[in-house]
Amino acid sequence: MPEISTRTEGAIRILTISNERKRNAFEGTMAADFLRLLNEAESDDAVRVIVVTGAGDIAFSSGHDLNEIASGAHAESNLGEEPFLRPRSMRKPVIAAINGHCYAAALIFALSCDLRVASKNAAFGSPGARLGMLPEGGQIGRLPRQMAPARALELMLTASPLPADEAYRTGFINRLAEKGEALNEALVLARAIASNSPSVVAAIKAGVILGEVEGVEPAAAYEATVARQLEKEADAREGVSAFLEKRAPVFRGGK
Structure with missing residues (x-):
């Protein structure tokens, strides 16, 4: 069927x-x-x-x-x-x-x-x-x-x-x-x-499509804005902690 x-x-x-x-x-x-x-x-x-x-x-x-x-x-x-x-x-x-x-x-x-x-x-x-x-x-x-x-x-x-x-x-x-x-x-x-941060994965995908559609400069502006937002979120804290503690990160994707 x-x-x-x-x-x-x-x-x-x-x-x-x-x-x-x-x-x-x-x-x-x-x-x-x-x-x-x-x-x-x-x-x-x-x-x-x-x-x-x-x-x-x-x-x-x-x-x-x-x-x-x-x-x-x-x-x-x-x-x-x-x-x-x-x-x-x-x-x-x-x-x-x-x-x-x-x-x-x-x-x-x-x-x-x-x-x-x-x-x-x-x-x-x-x-x-x-x-x-x-x-x-x-x-x-x-x-x-x-x-x-x-x-x-x-x-x-x-x-x-x-x-x-x-x-x-x-x-x-x-x-x-x-x-x-x-x-x-x-x-x-x-x-x-x-296994990676779902928030960052989604942001990468959105940014690449933005660059494809609108060009390099809008993509650069997107990077500057979204990078500052994501570095304040829980996944960034978890990623850095996991690296320093030599363990696999456990990402949640939330704030």
């Missing part, structure tokens, strides 16, 4: 896109469920990092079910690309554990995530030009910033898949894993992030 399954490991929420008979395509209520579960993870104070992967080892997701696009069912949902863009507006880091083919809306989601881990059998596709549709969800504006601009342009113009090893060389992928190991490698990253 097509679904988005969820489980929690410590401070990490893991969402799995499950529709293997259609290469984990989003059909029915899957996109709405996906958005709801991302929102739930964002609002759960016990969750510090979200990891999203696909079921099996063939596909992360092939994006929207094209039958629903052709029938108009996708447009009638009024969701648009909101579920796949959601990581950009979340305070918490979202990691894509890309275990196979990652096409169309799934590429939008991967692009929207903060970090990306891919297995060596993964491939990235932007099929819009082949389908007579403009690539959306930040592909035109942001994809050339996440990898070599000329390679991003080639990916969109040709609609030919980009292999994981090349995506790694272009800088789009943070870590390259063996087949079947994308989730495990993503969890290594997630655990490292979850």
